[in-house]
Amino acid sequence: NQSEGQRVCLTVAHLDSLVLARCGFNHSADYRAVMAFGPAYLVTDPAEKERAIVAMVDRFFPERTASLRASNKQEIKATSFIAMEIEEASAKIRAKGVADDDEDYELPIYAERIPVRTVLGAPEPCPRLLDGVTRPTTLDGYSEGRLLEDALRDAYFAQYKAD
Template identity: 70%
Template sequence: MSESYPVDAMNRVKRRHDRGFYDHATVHALLDTAALCHVSYVIDGQPYCTPTLFWREGTRLYWHGSSASRMLRNLSKGEPACLTVTHLDSLVLARCGFNHSADYRSVMAFGLARLVTDPAEKERALVMMVDRFFPNRTAGLRPTTAQEIKATAVIVMEIDRASAKIRAKGVIDDDEDYALPIYAERLPVRTTIGPAEPCPRLMEGVTRGADLAPYAPGRSLDEALTEAYALAYPRG
């Protein structure tokens, strides 16, 4: 059995609890197939929600931003935060407005977010900010300058509570409505990798590297990110 996150009033799925999952395997898989998250927090009673790139290491989540960011300054000493990701898998058209829906996979992760201040931890995190998506790419890049490191803040949050919620039912109507002459369908939604667009100022002879192997045109972003994560963190 997979380990699971504790369940209480904070993360328990309230509506349609049959769609709720708390095990590490499900939660982590959904996090690892996402690149963009939204982080919610409160400053002086005012709620904010900020989109940002993120990545997972074990039960820790990392994200980054400008050192001047209001969010990152607020979280520097350890503040409650909620990080969410959502995968939209389909739009569902039913025979009544009430039963129109969407298939989706989502995660809410709760914890205390803090600013990474240890220089070694921050330097390693800034490497993984790139290598999590493009394995081993940093080693071949121009070294990051001290000013660039100073201008970038990194936040880490240990996941205290988390829940996944998944709907994968397609069209669901009331039994009596199936006899109505009304069209219904499921519209699948899929994010795929498009053809690469090389920088027009590439030096002659510079070619696409192995770090981009997961990102083949036509492949789903979910699959590409999952493979990249497995290469960056072989032990998960």
């Protein structure tokens, strides 16, 4: 519901771990976060929306849209994209794990860092796949037990590799 050119703030945070220290004040989390500021606008041009759909799908699954049915006019009309010109941004990372006061390390209190990961499960093929339709090799990076961040990183490099 932003009007054309309205300044917005986009915030993204990624939790890397939970941190349990020897006192409540030093309990924390390791994370990566960014805030971006700038004007936003609704993408209305159908051709630009279609390019955005392709870019969004292929960013996560390189070359996938080449094998898909093209989006029809109604699907493009029903899809909304908001674009943003980033004028300024700020990022912050906390990645130090347990960080107690020096004197607290002598206390007999358990402390730890608990990593948080998103791990891919086993693919579940659609039960209505036609006979003979197999999983494309371009999806091999999305395999059971793999970290999502690794699969997404590899997809990024596959899609935007330098020629």
